[in-house]
Amino acid sequence: MTPHMSAIEVSELVKQFAAESPPALDRVSFRVARGSITGLVGPDGAGKTTLLRLLAGLLHPTAGQLHVGGLNPAQRDPQLHDWIGYMPQKFGLYEDLTVAENLNLYADLRQVLGQERQQRLARLLSFTDLARFTDRYAGKLSGGMKQKLGLACTLLGQPRILLLDEPGVGVDPLSRRELWKMVRELAAQGMTVLWSTAYLDEAELCDRVLLLNQGRLLASGTPAELKAPLQGRCWNLAGFSAPRRPLLRQMLRRPEVMDGVIQGQTLRLVLAPEACCPPPAELDAGANCHYLPAEPRLEDAFITLLGGGPGGDSTLAMLTADRQQTLSREAVISAQQLTKRFGDFVATDNVSFSVRRGEIFGLLGPNGAGKSTTFKMECGLLKATSGQAHVMGYPLDRSPSQARQQLGYMAQKFALYGQLTVAQNLAFFSGIYGLKGEQQQRKIAQMVSAFALTPYLQVLAETLPLGFKQRLALACAVMHEPPVLFLDEPTSGVDPVTRREFWSHINGLADKGVTIMVTTHFMDEAEYCDRIAFIYRGRLLALGTPDELKEQIASRDCPAPTMEQAFIRLVEEADQ
CATH class of the missing domain: 3.40.50.300 (P-loop containing nucleotide triphosphate hydrolases)
Known part of the structure; x- marks a missing residue:
């Protein structure tokens, strides 16, 4: 040039x-x-x-x-x-x-x-x-x-x-x-x-x-130049009968696999140079388990240039008690004809759904569609005009304090105290959640270790890099080991490596029986959810698994739509 x-x-x-x-x-x-x-x-x-x-x-x-x-x-x-x-x-x-x-x-x-x-x-x-x-x-x-x-x-x-x-x-x-x-x-x-x-x-x-x-x-x-070395190294693992999240962790532990994410009912994998796909027979994932070639994406190039993804094991999940053995799969979050009006404006209009124990449930929708209003009513930050919101069986309109003790909440915008250090924030929020003495100190030490916060303990929270702000916010939300976790765009603005690290924690917590409701604008993240509620103009437009939502808009011209194509098509069809 x-x-x-x-x-x-x-x-x-x-x-x-x-x-x-x-x-x-x-x-x-x-x-x-x-x-x-x-x-x-x-x-x-x-x-x-x-x-x-x-x-x-x-x-x-x-x-x-x-x-x-x-x-x-x-x-x-x-x-x-x-x-x-x-x-x-x-x-x-x-x-x-x-x-x-x-x-x-x-x-x-x-x-x-x-x-x-x-x-x-x-x-x-x-x-x-x-x-x-x-x-x-x-x-x-x-x-x-x-x-x-x-x-x-x-x-x-x-x-x-x-x-x-x-x-x-x-x-x-x-x-x-x-x-x-x-x-x-x-x-x-x-x-x-x-x-x-x-x-x-x-x-x-x-x-x-x-x-x-x-x-x-x-x-x-150019994007094409950066993706070129990934040709032949990207694969989708499909047809498996094993649960998705444990299988992903198993794959990410293998030396042949540099990166992997959940993509609906498949796993998207990026192999190391010169590596071959692990034989399906070794995976104990069912007789129909097989590989399908996938086109490289720029995100694959990004991850591999940085040396690969962070792995799939979560130190946070390892520290969390397993709720799956003692508790059934009943619904622990529910919305029954939830409605919220601001004057003449109806932000949420008769929305109903339920979330089972250990499920990752996504709320999707365009900006201003009403998903954040729905989200805030479900975690007790907004009072519904009509309808009912329940968490762990507690109605949020009549028993808000009991319900809030059962949940952890991570806000979309950094909501911790910027003028306090990392250590002071951890001490303050653990105290709010009722942790004291030796138990409080042990839990703080665990969070510092799980989120690699040691170098930042005396740093003011407002001066942290974005990724560490998000780590601190998640650490404060889970210190009391809540059975229900509300995450409002937890990875907004962070890079793909940090996003994968966050989702290793989310996946690990869900497998321990923690119920998670999450909002996101990353359509790849929507694929990680077990089910999705799509909200538009205050109404529940669609409800189902990521693959069900994609199949809903599939056509002859677009037989295998992406989650982003499904998102845009659902909005366009609703407008028409």
């Missing part, structure tokens, strides 16, 4: 925040072509946000060179300020202002005035489909609409280069598809986009991908 073709050029870039710590970026070099979309992926703490902030001129490099549009961001050139649009990871708008007020504020900051302002605002409102919501407060928008508003504010200055830091986090597949369509249109008009993402299916749509790990550029190339 010749220099004049490059919108971004980085050479031997180093960023070090403290002399005694490893560099956040270590001699990183790459170029980004004009008018292209480049995906920036990597594990939590790989240096993605640091790189974007350097390119935006918000940080100064320790060493090396970087140029954006031929200019040096560290020199704070006014021209470069006009050329760059930067959308940070956290929602950076004003939640107590309306959509129109946020747009006008950003227009003031960009000095977009008069008739030009009106023209740009009209065009952006049409482009993002927010024209109907100009009077709605930003804090009341769904996750997808917030990201669209953030993008509209970023585009007000008509930037040539767009830096997006994980714009798809917390956004459902339909909204992500709309967001992607908008960004693809911008690139077609000549805009250069650098898109940091935790969704590898998103990165697969990029022109090129940069993979960072521990501050270093591990690999770069």
Whole structure:
């Protein structure tokens, strides 16, 4: 790539925040072509946000060179300020202002005035489909609409280069598809986009991908180039009669297997180089157990470049008492015609389902569909307008305190105390759950060991890397060994390796008889659930296993739909 073709050029870039710590970026070099979309992926703490902030001129490099549009961001050139649009990871708008007020504020900051302002605002409102919501407060928008508003504010200055830091986090597949369509249109008009993402299916749509790990550029190339070494190494194990979760753990213990996940009623496996599939006869999984070839995905390349997945055994599950031997499979979570109204708005409308002991039950639906409202009523955070919610036989409207003692809850947003250290949070939450003395100290030590928190015990919770924030939140939710666990998007924003680690804990707890209700926007995670309730416009649209939901929308044109295709088709059919 010749220099004049490059919108971004980085050479031997180093960023070090403290002399005694490893560099956040270590001699990183790459170029980004004009008018292209480049995906920036990597594990939590790989240096993605640091790189974007350097390119935006918000940080100064320790060493090396970087140029954006031929200019040096560290020199704070006014021209470069006009050329760059930067959308940070956290929602950076004003939640107590309306959509129109946020747009006008950003227009003031960009000095977009008069008739030009009106023209740009009209065009952006049409482009993002927010024209109907100009009077709605930003804090009341769904996750997808917030990201669209953030993008509209970023585009007000008509930037040539767009830096997006994980714009798809917390956004459902339909909204992500709309967001992607908008960004693809911008690139077609000549805009250069650098898109940091935790969704590898998103990165697969990029022109090129940069993979960072521990501050270093591990690999770069087109998605096809990165997937090529995986040809012949990806397989689906099907037709087995053994339970899925123990079989997955068995496969992940084998040296031939680098990675594996549950995919409906099959297991998706990635083999080590030159390895062969373990003979079905050795698996004790039934006479019909067999392998089917699978196409490599970018996530497979990501995992293998990092040396493989984290394995399937859970130290947390090993520390958890086995409830399967003493308790039956009766329903322990139930919703009976649950309804929640906010004024004239019906957020949840006559939703009914039940969850059996030891089951992983997923709640799916687009942003604003009512699944979070349903979820919060089931764990006692919201009172139902009508209907009944039960946990372990306790009605949440009449016995909320008894029900809450039976459950653990992990919030979608980091809900622990940011100004307390990790050790102080563990002590505080174990005390709330009634743990004292030697029992409390033993349980804290177990959680520290299970989640590898020792290096962070004296670190303020708000300064933790995202993956460790999530580990701490899960540790605090399970300290009292609850029989029921509510997880609201527990892996939102974390990388695939950390997601697999979390699901090894979730799978292990379920096999010990813990009942788990989970919400997620990762469609691969939906495949891990035993059953799924799909909620849209406040109503229960579909209920069944992942494979049953996929079969529901299968057709001659799409005989083997993915979970994401099923999600989008169910919404489209409901709209029609």
